Amino acid sequence: MIRTVIFDMDGVLVDTEPLHHDAFFRHFAELGIPMSDAEYATFLGSSTRNVYQLLKAQFDLPQDVEALINRKREHFAKSFDASADLDLLPGARELILDLHRAGVPLQLASSASKETIARVFTRFGLYPYFDNLVSGEDFPRSKPDPAIFLHAAQLAGIAPAECLVIEDSANGVTAAKAAGMYCIGYKSEHSEGQDLHHADQVVSHLGQLSAAGILALA
Structure with missing residues (x-):
């Protein structure tokens, strides 16, 4: 039952996935991280924190995880607030x-x-x-x-x-x-x-x- x-x-x-996709890829470009759509698809269902924990280790990023998360969220917030057709x-x-x-x-x-x-x-x-x-x-x-x-x-x-x-x-x-x-x-x-x-x-x-x-x- x-x-x-x-x-x-x-x-x-x-x-909201297109907004997340846009935010992540804008940030990846800032960080100089190469990322294919196929590789990105493996992150679906994962938290932003877990994604950046993996990327920090994989690419030896100097920023701490919190800073990476906050920057991605800045990109997402702008996209979310600007999206008039989101429903x-x-x-x-x-x-x-x-x-x-x-x-x-x-x-x-x-x-x-x-x-x-x-x-x-x-x-x-x-x-x-x-x-x-x-x-x-x-x-x-x-x-x-x-x-x-x-x-x-x-x-x-x-x-x-x-x-x-x-x-x-x-x-x-x-x-x-x-x-x-x-x-x-x-x-x-x-x-x-x-x-x-x-x-x-x-x-x-x-x-x-x-x-x-x-x-x-x-």
Whole structure:
């Protein structure tokens, strides 16, 4: 029986990935780091902190990790505030409202920073619908490590086996399954190149999901 739904944010609720991509690549150019789109794709689902920890070690960067993170966030903040057409992904608000009306508690477990989560939740008025917001910046390892999902379940007071996760990245799906949770892979146009075959179910539009359908899962 499913008693709570845990949402990822980027690529599930809102597509801020192009803004992150732009911010990262502007910063990579400043740092003189060569980066292909294929290499960048391996970072999807990881926290910004973990990305820069890896890059600092790989390229022997003189800046400390905090300085690297802050510079990337400066780029992202400018892009976010300037983006007039940024909106929730199709079906996201409808699914949130449907689950809320059905009395299903909602959690967020995102690799995004607390600052980015706050920007998204403030802009789209999502705070009233979620019980807990968990940021990947509070964990030493990113997805596919299951810690972020296990912590969300603990905050909700619900056993992992009774949690359902909606994820759009291979790392996220792996983390959800490692946590012992039911996982729906969201294979949208924004998740190209992500292998979601290990999810329990894969949808191409959030409109394919409903509170009734989720609660009917064994």
